[in-house]
Amino acid sequence: MSRLIMTSIGSRGDIAPLTGLGVRLREAGHEVVIGAHSVFEELITGCGLEYRQMETNVDIDMTDPNVDKLKAAWAFASPAGVRATGKGMIDALRDEPADALLLAQLTEGAGFPLAEAKGIPAIGLRFQPMCATSEYPPASMGVRSFGSYGNKLAADIGGWLGDTVYRGVVDGFRSYLGLPKVTVRELRRRRTAAEWPILHGYSPHVLPRPTDWRPGLDVTGYWWSPRPVDWEPPAELVDFLAAGPPPVFVGFGSVVNTTEHSARMSKIVGAGLRQAGVRGVVQAGWLQLDVTGDDLITIGDVPHDWLFPQVSAVVHSCGAGTTAAGLRAGVPTIAVPSYSDQPFWANRLTTLGVCAATIPHDKLSADSLASAIHTATTDSTLRANAARMSALIGEEDGAGQAVKAIEAHLASL
Numbered sequence: 001m002s003r004l005i006m007t008s009i010g011s012r013g014d015i016a017p018l019t020g021l022g023v024r025l026r027e028a029g030h031e032v033v034i035g036a037h038s039v040f041e042e043l044i045t046g047c048g049l050e051y052r053q054m055e056t057n058v059d060i061d062m063t064d065p066n067v068d069k070l071k072a073a074w075a076f077a078s079p080a081g082v083r084a085t086g087k088g089m090i091d092a093l094r095d096e097p098a099d100a101l102l103l104a105q106l107t108e109g110a111g112f113p114l115a116e117a118k119g120i121p122a123i124g125l126r127f128q129p130m131c132a133t134s135e136y137p138p139a140s141m142g143v144r145s146f147g148s149y150g151n152k153l154a155a156d157i158g159g160w161l162g163d164t165v166y167r168g169v170v171d172g173f174r175s176y177l178g179l180p181k182v183t184v185r186e187l188r189r190r191r192t193a194a195e196w197p198i199l200h201g202y203s204p205h206v207l208p209r210p211t212d213w214r215p216g217l218d219v220t221g222y223w224w225s226p227r228p229v230d231w232e233p234p235a236e237l238v239d240f241l242a243a244g245p246p247p248v249f250v251g252f253g254s255v256v257n258t259t260e261h262s263a264r265m266s267k268i269v270g271a272g273l274r275q276a277g278v279r280g281v282v283q284a285g286w287l288q289l290d291v292t293g294d295d296l297i298t299i300g301d302v303p304h305d306w307l308f309p310q311v312s313a314v315v316h317s318c319g320a321g322t323t324a325a326g327l328r329a330g331v332p333t334i335a336v337p338s339y340s341d342q343p344f345w346a347n348r349l350t351t352l353g354v355c356a357a358t359i360p361h362d363k364l365s366a367d368s369l370a371s372a373i374h375t376a377t378t379d380s381t382l383r384a385n386a387a388r389m390s391a392l393i394g395e396e397d398g399a400g401q402a403v404k405a406i407e408a409h410l411a412s413l
Contacts, residue, residue, distance in 0.1 A: 002410055003031040003097055006125070007054070007111060008104035009076075009085055011254030011286070015040045015226035017127060017201050018104065019047045023226050024399040025406070035093050046228030052096060055088035074233070083169045086110030090176065094118070100410060105130070105258035109166055110173050112187065117177040121413060123406060124198035127235035127320040128341040131198065131217055132156060133210035140340050143347040163188065197409050199402050202320060205392040206327060207348055218405055221398025222324045227303045237281070237307075240297045244279050246312040247295075248373055251283030253319050255338050255361065262288045265364070269295060272369030278377065281311065302331070311377035315369070317361065318346040327354065329391030332376040332383060334369070336361050 006022055008014045015036055022032040026049065033050040044051040056076075076085065083316040089110045094099075101122045103111035108124065115122040117313035130138035132155035134148035146154055163184040170184050195216035200209075201223040209219040241247070250269050270291040271282035279295040283302070291298050292317065304322065306316060308329030315334040316322045323345045326333050332354055335346035349355035359368050376382060 001029040002099040005033045005098040006102040007035040007107040009106040017223040020225045021399050021402055022049045023047055024403050028403050047226050052092050054092040056085055077215040079169050086173055090114055109170055113173045113177050113179055125364045126200050133212055135210045137385055139344040142343045186268050189211040194285050203393050221396035223399045237299055241310050247279035247281045248313045249311045252285050252287050252317045253322055254286045255317050256286050266290050268364055269367050271366035275370035276364055276373035277289040318342040327389050328393055330387045332356050332386050334372040334376055
């Protein structure tokens with residue numbers, strides 16, 4: 001059996017699926033270590049997995065409501081931020097024994113040179129499609145198709161742009177690890193030629209594998225995060241759920257913005273729920289939503305696999321993880337996307353017939369939210385489609401398929 005290191009940088013949605021895959025790898029007899037930032041230590045250790053802290057080297061707390069969150073997000077995404085977090089990753093893991101590195105997308109820049117320095121293979125772990133295909137553009141570029149040629153070109157341009165922006169950062173990682181200088185373009189060419197494996201942790205029923213993807217790019221199905229050991233739901237939430245009909249869930253996950261925006265969105269969400277005449281469960285999230293009133297409750301982190309089957313509809317930003325949880329629960333969605341892959345997944349939910357409305361985050365109003373809630377809670381076709389998708393996803397074993405693919409790759413080396 002192998003000793004495997006999994007790494008990720010980002011929000012909860014970038015970490016939680018790794019715990020599901022990590023637990024399945026451990027059950028298959030492998031040793032698993034997850035490297036992540038300190039805010040996720042409890043999430044990882046609560047599943048019984050080994051944790052290694054990767055220093056951010058960026059003196060910003062994204063969960064602090066007084067932080068300018070837009071500037072903070074740029075601090076992490078800028079070349080200086082990527083250099084800082086990548087060095088934290090290297091320092092945490094360079095001396096950790098391992099047979100392979102399993103890299104989430106935001107750790108690839110430091111992860112590739114780290115794997116090379118350790119003399120071990122790297123395997124990609126992604127939650128959205130970014131590789132070139134004629135069927136659609138990369139998920140981070142939204143929903144507009146540029147045609148078969150244009151979609152592939154968009155992916156190539158995106159890869160070139162990333163290589164250009166972070167070229168000096170990757171060069172610095174290689175130098176720090178004592179590796180010879182090689183251009184990022186040549187490194188990318190080598191990985192493609194070697195059919196570097198990337199496992200995509202989403203359902204092929206939600207988004208089928210493109211027919212023109214190269215070998216090594218697999219869509220396995222979702223990797224469900226296990227609940228923390230000995231977790232119990234908050235008594236206040238249990239009592240609220242039992243006190244009336246199923247409520248509507250509203251949460252925007254790791255979306256960040258200013259404190260003023262947080263207060264405005266809290267008012268909109270509260271007013272929209274009241275106008276729709278429904279009970280509401282609002283998750284504070286990184287936006288620090290705070291909604292109070294009759295038939296409304298604001299909560300912290302609660303496992304979506306426990307909560308979502310008890311609600312009548314879910315309102316969220318359509319990050320990959322929350323999208324998956326809503327589909328699994330078989331309830332209609334109201335999409336409120338902001339950036340990155342969120343518009344892409346919102347579009348997929350509409351295509352699947354489970355989305356009552358798509359309202360861009362900055363366009364959300366109490367009226368539009370109330371109207372969408374009415375549709376989501378009364379449209380029988382939406383609910384039937386959601387139940388059908390839930391049944392299809394329930395037949396999959398995404399983590400099991402990923403374990404088989406990882407074992408097969410390592411056995412082939």
